[in-house]
């Protein structure tokens with residue numbers, strides 16, 4: 001199982017971090033060890049002083065494939081949820097400045113929080129998914145999947161040109177504006193529409 005993530009997939013988020021709008025999806029990965037297991041606490045990592053939350057729609061891959069065309073992409077995932085791409089922003093800024101890979105800042109243990117999955121039924125509107133994140137009960141991120149620069153289907157097409165998709169892989173589709181810091185004691189709760197799909201406390 002692997003976790004594939006898209007960076008800079010919402011224009012207002014690219015802007016808030018001072019990044020340009022990409023003309024091709026920005027892709028990075030997290031290993032299996034990055035997945036926060038259910039009912040396991042998330043501990044503030046010791047190597048950062050600026051931990052950021054990034055709430056994102058997450059897809060669950062349900063079919064093996066490579067060179068998947070956009071028009072067939074919807075056959076390759078069967079469930080969606082929201083998750084958090086935890087980021088050590090100070091470390092990431094340092095690595096970016098040096099032109100080095102991001103993994104230490106993005107792919108560390110437990111850096112991927114994944115909520116309860118909602119099955120994608122024929123009634124489920126894949127093109128318009130409202131999602132949001134509350135921090136300590138206050139809304140800090142809110143967006144609709146239609147605001148993505150690269151749609152879910154385009155992302156799947158692009159990723160599969162480089163990496164085989166396998167059943168059980170997870171795809172983080174990028175975060176909208178509103179990312180910010182969290183500290184010990186904060187509680188983060190993610191929603192699709194009005195359905196709460198995860199709640200995680202930073203210990």
Ligand code: ZN
Pocket residue numbers: 005006007054056085172174175
């Ligand atoms: Zn992200």
